[in-house]
Amino acid sequence: MSLYYQDEQATLYHGDCLTEHREWLEADVLVTDPPYGMGFKQGKRNSRVEGWTSRHTGVEIAGDADTAARDTAHTAWGDRPALMFGTWKRPAPAGVREVLVWDKVVSTGMGALDIPWRPSWEAIYVIGHGWTGKRGHGVLQHSLPTISDERKWHPTPKPLSLMERLIEKCPPGTIADPFAGSGSTLLAARNLGRKAIGVELEEKYCEIIAKRLSQGAFDLGGVA
Numbered sequence: 001m002s003l004y005y006q007d008e009q010a011t012l013y014h015g016d017c018l019t020e021h022r023e024w025l026e027a028d029v030l031v032t033d034p035p036y037g038m039g040f041k042q043g044k045r046n047s048r049v050e051g052w053t054s055r056h057t058g059v060e061i062a063g064d065a066d067t068a069a070r071d072t073a074h075t076a077w078g079d080r081p082a083l084m085f086g087t088w089k090r091p092a093p094a095g096v097r098e099v100l101v102w103d104k105v106v107s108t109g110m111g112a113l114d115i116p117w118r119p120s121w122e123a124i125y126v127i128g129h130g131w132t133g134k135r136g137h138g139v140l141q142h143s144l145p146t147i148s149d150e151r152k153w154h155p156t157p158k159p160l161s162l163m164e165r166l167i168e169k170c171p172p173g174t175i176a177d178p179f180a181g182s183g184s185t186l187l188a189a190r191n192l193g194r195k196a197i198g199v200e201l202e203e204k205y206c207e208i209i210a211k212r213l214s215q216g217a218f219d220l221g222g223v224a
């Protein structure tokens with residue numbers, strides 16, 4: 001496990017953020033989408049839409065059996081400013097001051113079939129102090145089409161536009177994402193002129209992050 005990618009703004013380590021690569025703890029703001037503790041497994045029912053087949057069918061998220069990875073990272077980070085994605089289905093992390101809503105605009109999962117509303121949002125926990133910028137609504141609408149590059153890269157991607165909107169209001173300094181996935185946080189930070197440091201356990205996702213960063217945020221066609 002190693003330093004996987006580095007340029008003037010972004011640094012990516014391949015490995016375990018909890019044991020091997022703790023350099024992210026030197027950053028100033030934590031913006032991360034950790035394993036939620038849901039035992040996520042990409043289902044077949046979501047994999048075929050309009051003829052497009054997901055390459056993630058059956059794929060699981062490492063460390064997602066419970067919230068231990070999230071909570072260990074949060075404890076190491078302490079009470080410094082943090083934005084963490086999560087779900088109402090699991091206990092929130094400690095020290096939450098506000099909960100933002102990522103409104104996905106479209107429903108993405110089936111949910112319970114006897115409930116006449118499909119799930120269409122995720123929580124974003126606001127922890128710590130130092131947030132900046134004009135005050136606005138805490139419900140952030142960003143859709144992520146089923147057929148999109150992000151969904152090809154990772155089973156649980158976050159929209160780049162959403163990550164940019166969040167980072168715009170972060171306190172100054174380097175952004176950390178120890179659960180980097182396909183790298184949306186690192187790309188968003190870079191697009192906003194911020195330094196960022198990420199860690200990702202799975203090499204296949206490190207490869208995607210490195211390609212996204214090296215190609216530029218809006219030139220994504222060549223990523224397999």
Ligand SMILES: C[S@@+](CC[C@H](N)C(=O)[O-])C[C@H]1O[C@@H](n2cnc3c(N)ncnc32)[C@H](O)[C@@H]1O
Nearest residue numbers: 016017033063154157158179181182184200201
């Ligand atoms: C929910 S996903 C993040 C998705 C990301 N926000 C995106 O837009 O693609 C969480 C990621 O954390 C990674 N992960 C889980 N445990 C980890 C650990 N201990 N160290 C580093 N990465 C880890 C998983 O492989 C997964 O890609």
